[in-house]
Amino acid sequence: MTTRCCDFCEHRCSLPPGGRGRCGIRENKGGAIVTVNYGQLVSLAVDPIEKKPLYHFLPGTGTLSLALHGCNFSCSFCQNSTISQKEFFERRSTEAVAPADIVAAARKHNCESVSFTYSEPTVWQDYMLDTARLVKAAGLRTVMVTNGWFTDEALSRILPLIDAFNIDLKGDDEFYRQQCGATLAPVLRNIARIAADPDTVLEVTTLIIEGIHTADGIVALGKALAERGVAVWHLSRYHPSYRMKLRATTESFLAAIYDRVRTETLIPYTYIGNSALTDGNDTRCAACELLLITRKGFDIQDDLLDFGHCPSCRRPVYGLFTGQHEINHG
Ligand code: SF4
Known part of the structure; x- marks a missing residue:
């Protein structure tokens, strides 16, 4: 019996026979590494695409959202700990849902x-890719919401099958080591590779934690994202949540960071989320600043886009919009 190495994420766990990886769901079974909860869904719902959040990918459409249990990080502030963290994992007796059934459910609910x-699809990427292959063959699109800590070889498998990513950029390297049990460099490496892919939409999200993050640190992250070609950033x-007891970030702290990010980084589209602030939800033209898409919560109130272009100055807006087949990289 042989020890095997899992290449799904940068932990690259070495698994002896019968051993499990840090995520708790990858196991060496008889010399082959398997995902023990393959197909056993813990969440299935129809969401507005804006909830991912994705603001530049088919806005106003529904997306069938699903998760299996498992994550490769141990973030103390996890917003979905009951479906991601090992301590809540129980071997489920539910039957696996076949990838073909996911396609049928997406069609039934008119999802594009x-x-x-919800959890971390990197650790159940075999099920994700089996499903994504059928989803794309059916003419629908695919989305991965992820911490972006996959290996380079995993990304080579994933990239051709995922149309849009939202990657969580959590903080600087010290933050990753202290709060997540991970490191920053692979996330930035993967962001750069995805941002350079002409067939993929990329948006990045950072959870702003007052008391840990500083405005200077967030601006530095924004500059790192801009250098790697990121066009859309959600703050x-x-x-x-979970083990972190710090009070909620104040609206004033978030607003001050948002102002600095807009003036000090070159990211053309920046947004704020989980906030009562009304400024920061709408899309403006990056050239003439015309208000293009107005949002209230996850709802589109107004959409002036003309096939992905500003109706005034004609600048293409980054992303994929209704009526388009090609992604705008302008
Ligand atoms: S997915 Fe990551 S954490 Fe899980 S076994 Fe593989 S390398 Fe380890």
Whole structure:
């Protein structure tokens, strides 16, 4: 019996016969590594695509969102700990849902995409890819919401089958080591590779935690994202969750960071989320600043886009919009 190495994420766990990886769901069974909860869904729902959040990918459409149990990080502030963290994992007796059944459910609910989300799809990427292959063959699109800590070889498998990513960029390297049990460099490496892919939409999200993050640190992250070609960044307001007991980030702290990011980084589209602030939800033209898409919560109130272009100055808006087949990279 042989020890095997899992290449799904940068932990690259070495698994002796019968051993499980850090995520708790990858196991060496008889010399082959398997995902023990393959197909056993813990969440299935129809969401507005804006909830991922994705603001530049088919806005106003529904996405069938699903998750299996498991994550490769141990973030103390996890917003979905009961479906991601090992301590809540129980071997489920539910039957696996076949990838073909996911396609049928997406069609039944008139969803234009299927999203792999809520927990960390990197650790159940075999099920994600089996499903994504059928989803794309059916003419629908695919979304991965992820911490972006996959290996380079995993990304080579994933990239051709995922149309849009939202990657969580959590903080600087010290933050990753202290709060998540991970490191920053692979996330930035993968962001750069995805941002350079002409067939993929990329948006990035950062949860702003007052008391840990600083405005200078967030601006530095924004500059790192801009250098790697990121066009869309969501700054999301932290609320206490799981083991982190810090109070919720104040609206004033979030607003001050948002102002600095807009003036000091070159990211053309920045948004705020989980917030009562009304400024920061709408899309403006990056050239002439015309208000293009107005949102209230996850609802589109107004959409002036003309096939992905500003109706005034004609600048293409980054992303994929209704009526388009090609992604705008302008
Ligand atoms: S997915 Fe990551 S954490 Fe899980 S076994 Fe593989 S390398 Fe380890």
